[in-house]
Amino acid sequence: MSKGKVPHQLMVLSVIAVAVIAGFFVMRAYLTPKSFGKYGHYRADAIDDVRNLPVSYAGVNVCASCHEEVFQKKAKGFHRGVTCEVCHGPAAAHAEDNSIKPEAPRQRGGCPLCHNYNPARPTGFPQIITAEHNPGKPCMTCHNPHDPVPPTTPEDCGVCHRSIAAQKLVSKHSSVECTTCHQVPKQHFVNPRLNRVGKPTNNEACGNCHGSDVKTQPQVPKVETAKHAGRYLCWECHYPHSPENTP
Ligand code: HEC
Ligand code: HEC
Ligand code: HEC
Ligand code: HEC
Ligand code: HEC
Ligand code: HEC
Ligand code: HEC
Ligand code: HEC
Structure with a gap:
């Protein structure tokens, strides 16, 4: 190796290093x-750039100033937490110039974004299986989007x-109302699985009509309940919705 000669690799590296450092100062x-x-x-001018972007959302207070009625209705309903422009899209342009129409989710696609069944949603959040929930019709035919109470079921x-109803209708119990034996909370009609119906728990439910001590209903056949049933519940032998079906 000759004296004083810089190795080739070091030469290459130092050229690159000089280029990078020079590049840095040039760019700066x-x-x-x-x-x-x-x-x-950060770049201070970015503040003005962002400030100059067109405003697309107006905010619920602006909507309320013209659509007081819708605002009031929604504020009392289940959708109180869902703001106008979530459904209607950015509507600042409409608020400035009412001839520009905001969109409205009139088709079935919009609502399921929040309501389609998804196990990750919180328990109790109202969910549907969209394909099976009254298919074919837009959601609005049955639910008011601004006050979406589930419609009252019959x-x-x-x-x-x-x-059960069909069976009872042709049985000896056809004249006995369902609610004579079952306490039905109003919410059972809307959300049946979370609002359970009471079922009779003891033989008094039947003894009220069939007990031999009952004098008011002569047409109802009587039994001495304690003796007749022994230690069993009446419906362990008689199907209550069709009591003549006794084994
Ligand atoms: C300055 C008053 C004003 C403001 C503010 C305003 N609107 Fe309107 N909006 C109107 C008027 C007037 C109409 C009816 C236009 C028509 O029927 O020709 C209308 C119609 C609508 C419609 C119905 C469009 C359709 O297809 O029939 C929707 C939805 C709507 N507005 C949503 C909003 C939302 C959301 C906001 C808030 C971001 C808002 N509006 C703010 C005046 C206003
Ligand atoms: C959950 C979604 C949803 C929200 C939230 C919502 N809307 Fe609507 N809105 C709709 C749908 C869907 C229609 C179309 C109804 C129809 O055609 O029968 C509609 C229709 C309208 C109309 C025109 C017809 C009417 O019913 O008066 C106005 C005005 C309106 N919305 C304003 C508002 C305002 C203001 C808010 C907020 C206070 C709001 N909406 C919040 C879904 C929504
Ligand atoms: C941005 C999300 C969102 C969208 C979009 C939305 N909803 Fe809702 N919806 C909610 C929330 C939040 C509640 C209240 C849930 C609660 O109280 O636990 C609710 C409640 C409901 C309920 C009441 C259910 C009950 O338990 O009584 C119905 C019905 C309903 N929405 C129908 C609709 C319909 C129809 C549309 C479309 C027009 C729609 N929703 C769009 C979020 C949404
Ligand atoms: C033909 C009428 C009809 C149509 C159309 C309809 N629903 Fe319903 N919806 C009902 C009835 C009735 C109930 C209450 C009984 C039930 O749970 O089935 C209900 C209940 C609901 C509930 C509450 C479920 C719960 O567990 O609390 C939600 C959310 C809902 N519907 C959303 C929608 C959405 C979103 C659409 C459109 C994709 C829609 N519905 C279309 C009639 C309808
Ligand atoms: C004479 C009293 C009586 C009448 C009337 C009656 N039920 Fe029942 N029902 C019972 C009893 C008791 C049970 C519990 C049966 C058991 O646990 O084996 C029951 C159970 C049920 C069950 C639980 C499922 C099953 O088949 O065990 C349903 C659902 C039900 N009843 C619906 C109805 C409906 C709907 C009506 C009206 C059409 C009705 N019941 C009328 C006494 C009655
Ligand atoms: C909107 C539909 C709907 C209507 C209307 C309805 N129920 Fe139910 N009911 C259900 C569903 C769903 C269940 C739960 C079935 C299950 O979990 O297996 C249920 C369960 C029951 C049970 C069994 C409860 C248990 O813990 O085993 C009884 C009893 C009952 N219903 C009685 C009635 C009576 C009586 C009426 C009328 C006053 C009525 N239901 C109206 C849908 C309905
Ligand atoms: C509101 C009064 C009432 C209640 C409560 C009642 N029943 Fe009845 N039951 C009747 C009437 C009415 C008949 C029919 C009488 C007739 O026309 O023969 C009848 C008939 C019967 C019969 C006779 C069927 C036959 O073969 O002729 C049996 C068994 C019976 N009920 C069992 C029960 C049981 C079990 C319960 C409790 C789950 C019950 N009943 C609750 C009113 C009642
Ligand atoms: C161990 C089974 C069993 C139990 C529990 C039972 N029954 Fe019966 N029950 C029968 C049989 C079997 C008959 C029909 C034969 C008879 O008339 O003895 C009958 C007949 C009846 C009749 C018709 C009587 C008539 O004169 O036509 C009535 C009413 C009746 N039961 C009501 C009840 C009531 C109310 C209870 C509850 C307190 C009850 N049963 C519990 C087995 C039972």
């Missing part, structure tokens, strides 16, 4: 935005308990 001098560093480690138990 010519390419850094002028306002960089004015308020801190007061008739048989709408949902069809086979």
Whole structure:
């Protein structure tokens, strides 16, 4: 190795190093935005750029100033926490110029974004399986989007308990109302699985009509309940919705 000669690799490396350092100073001098560093480690002009972007959302208070009625209605309903522009899209342009119409989710696609069944949603959040929930019709035919109470279901138990109702209708108990034996909370019609119906728990429920001590209903056949049933519940032998079916 000859004396004083710098190794080739070091030469290459130092050329690169000089180029990088020079590049850094050139960029700093010519390419850094002028306002960089004015308020801190960012481009101060970005504040004005963002401020000059067109405003697309007006906010619920602006909507309320013209649509007082819708606002009041929604404020009392289940959708009180869902603001107008979530459904109607950014509507600042409409608020400025009412001839520009905001969109409205009139088709079935919009509502399921929040309501389609998804196990990750919180327990109790109202969910539907969209494909099976009254398919074909837009959601609004049955639910008001600004006050989306589920529509009242028919007061008739048989709408949902069809086979029981049909069986009872042709049985000896046809004249006995469902609610004579079951305490039904109002919410059972809307949300049946979370609002359970009471069922008779002891033989008094039947003894009230069939007990031999009952004098008021002569047409109802009587038994001495304690003796007849022994230690069993009446419905362990008689199906209550069709009591003549006794094994
Ligand atoms: C300055 C008053 C004003 C403000 C503010 C305003 N609107 Fe309206 N809006 C109107 C008027 C007037 C109409 C009816 C236009 C028509 O029927 O031709 C209308 C109609 C609508 C419609 C119905 C469009 C359709 O397809 O029929 C929707 C939805 C609506 N506004 C939503 C909003 C929302 C959301 C806001 C808040 C971001 C808002 N509006 C703010 C005046 C206003
Ligand atoms: C959950 C979604 C949803 C929210 C939240 C919502 N809307 Fe609507 N809105 C709709 C739908 C869907 C329609 C179309 C109803 C129709 O055509 O029968 C509509 C219709 C309207 C209309 C026109 C017809 C009418 O019913 O008066 C106005 C005005 C309106 N919305 C304003 C508002 C305002 C103001 C807010 C906030 C206070 C709001 N909406 C919040 C979904 C929503
Ligand atoms: C941004 C999310 C969102 C959208 C979009 C939305 N909802 Fe809702 N919805 C909610 C929330 C939040 C509640 C209140 C839930 C609660 O009280 O636990 C609710 C409640 C309801 C309820 C009441 C259910 C009950 O338990 O009584 C119905 C019905 C309903 N929405 C229908 C609709 C319909 C129809 C649309 C479309 C027009 C719609 N929702 C769009 C969030 C949404
Ligand atoms: C033909 C009428 C009808 C249509 C159309 C309809 N629903 Fe319903 N919806 C009902 C009835 C009735 C109930 C209450 C009984 C039930 O849970 O099935 C209900 C209940 C609900 C509930 C509450 C469920 C719960 O567990 O509390 C939500 C949320 C809902 N509907 C959303 C929607 C959405 C979103 C659409 C559109 C994709 C829609 N519905 C279309 C009739 C309808
Ligand atoms: C909207 C539909 C619907 C209507 C209307 C309805 N029910 Fe139900 N009911 C259900 C569903 C769903 C269940 C739960 C079934 C299950 O969990 O297996 C249920 C359960 C019951 C149960 C069993 C409770 C238990 O803990 O085993 C009784 C009893 C009952 N309903 C009585 C009635 C009576 C009586 C009426 C009329 C006053 C009525 N239901 C109206 C849907 C309905
Ligand atoms: C004479 C009293 C009586 C009448 C009337 C009656 N039920 Fe029941 N029902 C009972 C008893 C008792 C049970 C509990 C049966 C058991 O645990 O084996 C029951 C159970 C039920 C169940 C739970 C599922 C089952 O088949 O065991 C449903 C649902 C139900 N009843 C619905 C109805 C409906 C709907 C009506 C009206 C059409 C009705 N019941 C009328 C006494 C009655
Ligand atoms: C509100 C009064 C009432 C209640 C409560 C009642 N029943 Fe009845 N039951 C009747 C009437 C009415 C008949 C039919 C009498 C007739 O026309 O033969 C009847 C008939 C019967 C019969 C006779 C069927 C046959 O073969 O002739 C049996 C068994 C019976 N009920 C069992 C029960 C049981 C079990 C319960 C409790 C779950 C019950 N009943 C609750 C009014 C009632
Ligand atoms: C261990 C089974 C069993 C139990 C528990 C039972 N029954 Fe019966 N029950 C029968 C049989 C079997 C018959 C029909 C034969 C008879 O008339 O003895 C009958 C007949 C009846 C009759 C018709 C009587 C008539 O004169 O036509 C009535 C009413 C009756 N039961 C009501 C009840 C009531 C109310 C209870 C509850 C307190 C009850 N049963 C519990 C087995 C039972």
